[in-house]
Amino acid sequence: MKYKVNDSCIGCGMCTSVCPAVFHMGDSGLAQAIDGEVKAEDAAAAEEAMGGCPVGAIEQA
Ligand code: SF4
Known part of the structure; x- marks a missing residue:
C-alpha cells in the first residue's frame, strides 16, 4: 500500500503523530x-x- x-491538507499534524513512519x-x-x-508493520497506523x-x-496511491 x-x-x-x-492539496486539502491543513497542516494539523495529526497523521504525523499517529504514523510518523509514513x-x-x-x-x-x-x-x-x-x-x-508502506511496511507491513506500519500499515495499521497509516490506515488509522x-x-x-x-x-x-x-x-491511497
Ligand atoms: S491529518 Fe495529516 S494530511 Fe490530514 S490535514 Fe492533518 S496534517 Fe494534513
Whole structure:
C-alpha cells in the first residue's frame, strides 16, 4: 500500500503523530507521505491516520 497527501491538507499534524513512519511535515507546513510501499508493520497506523484526517487529505496511491 502507498499513500499520498492531497492539496486539502491543513497542516494539523495529526497523521504525523499517529504514523510518523509514513507521514512527516514538509517545508511548506503541510504533511507528506513517504514514497513507496508502506511496511507491513506500519500499515495499521497509516490506515488509522488516513481515517482520522479531518479533511480527508490522505489518499491511497
Ligand atoms: S491529518 Fe490530514 S490535514 Fe492533518 S496534517 Fe495529516 S494530511 Fe494534513
